[in-house]
Each structure stands twice: as C-alpha cells, then as structure tokens.
Amino acid sequence: MTSAAGPDDRGEALRRAVRLEWVTLAFVISAVTLVYLVMGSSQAMRTAWIEDILALVPPVAFLVASRVARKPATANHPFGFHRASAVGHLVAGTALFGVGAFLVYDSAVDLLSGEHPPISTVVVLGQPVWQGWLMVAAMVYTAIVPAVLGRMKLRLAPVVNDKVLYADADMNKADWLTAVAAILGVLGIGVGLWWADAVAALVISTSVLKDGVGNMRGAVRDLMDARATTVDHSEPLPLIRPIEDAVAGPPWVADSHVRVRDMGRAVHVEAFVVPDGGYLPSPEDLAALREHVLDLDEAVIDVVVMPVRELPAPAG
Structure with a gap:
C-alpha cells in the first residue's frame, strides 16, 4: 500500500487478485489429481502431493477474508472486519507449520529406515513406460504454472497491501524447488540411489515448514499491533x-x-x-x-x- 496507488488502481488490483486466486484453485485441484495418479510409492512424490493440497489453503484464506473484510462494522465488531486477512494469514501459516513438521519427521524416519521405494512400469496407449517419467512430467507441470502465477501475484500484493496474497505468491514462486527436489528423487531411484527419494522428501517438507514458520510469525506480529510494514515486512509502511x-x-x-x-x-x-x-x-x-x-x-x-x-x- 503506497500513496502512489489510487483507489481505482487498488480496486482493479484487488479484482485481478481475486481472479488469480480462483485460477490458482483450479490449477491446484488439477495438480493434486495429476500427482495422485502418478505418485506410486515415491516418498518425494507423496510429500509433493501433500504440499499441493496445502497450496489450497492460502487462496481459500484470501478469498474468504476478502469477502468477510467488506462487511460493515457492527456493535460486536466496532472496528469492522478488516483483520479477517490477518486471521486468514495465521490460519494458513498454522496449517503449513503443522503439516510441515509432520512431513519432516515422516521423511526423516523413512530416510533412517533405509526403505527402498520401487517405481514400476505402466502401460500407456499400449506401450510400457517407466512410471518415473510420468512423475517427472507431472512435476514439470506443477512447477511452471505456480511460478507464473506467483510472479503475477507479487506485483499485485503491495498495491492491495495484502499479506495473505503476498505469502501465497511467495509460496507459488518457490514451488519450483519442490518440483526439482521431487524430480531428482525420482531420477535417483531410477539410477539406484534409494536414499535420493527420502532426501528429496526431506527437502520439500523443510520448505513447507519454513513457509509455515514465516507466515505464522508475520501473522502474529500483525495481530499484536506491531508497527505497520510493507507486505514483505522489510520496511515500515510508506504511508x-x-x-x-x-x-x-x-x-x-x-x-x-x-x-x-x-x-x-x-x-x-x-x-x-x-x-x-x-x-x-x-x-x-x-x-x-x-x-x-x-x-x-x-x-x-x-x-x-x-x-x-x-x-x-x-x-x-
């Protein structure tokens, strides 16, 4: 939020952000379905699939908060409902933290147990295909689209001054790391490096946990009336x-x-x-x-x- 953005600019930016979040929901649902169909017994793919499910939380939180924040003040809420976005931010951060912590533990246990996940061959259009190639293709899909959406949201977040939108954009932009880690894990299994899959899962789950900690910290900071800052908390609000x-x-x-x-x-x-x-x-x-x-x-x-x-x- 800066004085350079007028009401018309901010209103249009908010409408564009809402449209982008609906597009994000549609994409995430397709990605969750695709990864589920090809993930097999790979720990890295299963962790990436869970992260994709978690990716539903920030856009849903943004859309719900956008609707609630428009409600007029009432006797029980004399300051209005503007802090719905901060509540949504906290909900998203808590979900990411909780699941991220579980995934780190689960991945570490699998790594220490020395489990060797097999990747089988499947028949596609009458031809035998190593399932790992299907996994790699799915991960490429889940990397490219979020990166594009994330960059678009990052441009809008400072205009509408919405930290949930910024957090969602930041996660989208970093989704390529998840995809690359999962691809390396799958290819590692293919060349006989059984531990590559568990290491990739541990990298992905650590990224989820890091996102959760960052979002929880930012949301709690805002709810405790810390000094108003830009959406990335890097400097005081220019206003x-x-x-x-x-x-x-x-x-x-x-x-x-x-x-x-x-x-x-x-x-x-x-x-x-x-x-x-x-x-x-x-x-x-x-x-x-x-x-x-x-x-x-x-x-x-x-x-x-x-x-x-x-x-x-x-x-x-």
Whole structure:
C-alpha cells in the first residue's frame, strides 16, 4: 500500500487478485489429481502431493477474508472486519507449520529406515513406460504454472497491501524447488540411489515448514499491533510518513506523535497533538485535521485526533 496507488488502481488490483486466486484453485485441484495418479510409492512424490493440497489453503484464506473484510462494522465488531486477512494469514501459516513438521519427521524416519521405494512400469496407449517419467512430467507441470502465477501475484500484493496474497505468491514462486527436489528423487531411484527419494522428501517438507514458520510469525506480529510494514515486512509502511507530516502540519500543532495500526488492507490512525503555546484547538480544528489525514489514502479508514499536554512516552 503506497500513496502512489489510487483507489481505482487498488480496486482493479484487488479484482485481478481475486481472479488469480480462483485460477490458482483450479490449477491446484488439477495438480493434486495429476500427482495422485502418478505418485506410486515415491516418498518425494507423496510429500509433493501433500504440499499441493496445502497450496489450497492460502487462496481459500484470501478469498474468504476478502469477502468477510467488506462487511460493515457492527456493535460486536466496532472496528469492522478488516483483520479477517490477518486471521486468514495465521490460519494458513498454522496449517503449513503443522503439516510441515509432520512431513519432516515422516521423511526423516523413512530416510533412517533405509526403505527402498520401487517405481514400476505402466502401460500407456499400449506401450510400457517407466512410471518415473510420468512423475517427472507431472512435476514439470506443477512447477511452471505456480511460478507464473506467483510472479503475477507479487506485483499485485503491495498495491492491495495484502499479506495473505503476498505469502501465497511467495509460496507459488518457490514451488519450483519442490518440483526439482521431487524430480531428482525420482531420477535417483531410477539410477539406484534409494536414499535420493527420502532426501528429496526431506527437502520439500523443510520448505513447507519454513513457509509455515514465516507466515505464522508475520501473522502474529500483525495481530499484536506491531508497527505497520510493507507486505514483505522489510520496511515500515510508506504511508506512515505522509500521515506524520499531515498531523504535524497545522500551525497550531507544536509537537505530535502518530500510531498507525495495520488492520489488513486498511490502517487505523491515532494522532496525539500538543497545541502550540497553550492554544485550545476547536472541534473544527480537530475535524479538519482528521479529514485531512483520511483524504491521504483510501486505506486510512479511521483517524482519532487527541490533544494532549505532553506526548506518550516513547517505546522502549
């Protein structure tokens, strides 16, 4: 979310993101079906299949959160439902973490047990074909499409300021690692390296676990009202500086302090202002300052302006 993106740009970006997530769901269902049909007894393929199933969670979380976040505020939810995206982010991260941890354990046990998974020959159109080639073809399919979708979502995530969309895009972009690991595991079995399959499964499950930890950390951070950041948590939200400048702008403001709370795709602003020389701001002064901040960006959904004698103590 930046001041450079206008309401029309953001609205169109959100509509495109929703369409991409529906496309993602359709693709993932096809990928899950295809991998299930060819995975055989390969541990790497089974782990890749489970990861593909997990890939349903972020787009579903995004689509549900998008719908819930539009609901108006109620008596029980006076701040609205904007944090539905943060809840969806946490749900997705928790699912990835839990299954990732199980897959790491399962893969490690298979590796230590020295299990030798066989890959048989199947008949396709009347011709015998080593099943490993079918597995490789399926993995190529599951690598190319997510990489393209991920790059498209990465361009949209900062515009709509949605961390669930960014997390989904980041996972999609990295899906090639899963595919490459599974392909190497299958080919390793083909040349007699029985351990290659279990090692590939361990690499894939570690990637799932890493995604889960990262998403859980980011979601909990936002739900605990940490400082608002960009979707990748790499820097403070660019909108904070214009808000701070706007609050400090009126001539009757001697000093000010701003708190910006990340509500998902929207932000809530608390502005503490120390009037200059004992000046008593009128309701009109406070209303004008509030409206000025609200007009900075459509993402600013609420502003509280509080005149104080001294600013709150800075955070330690």
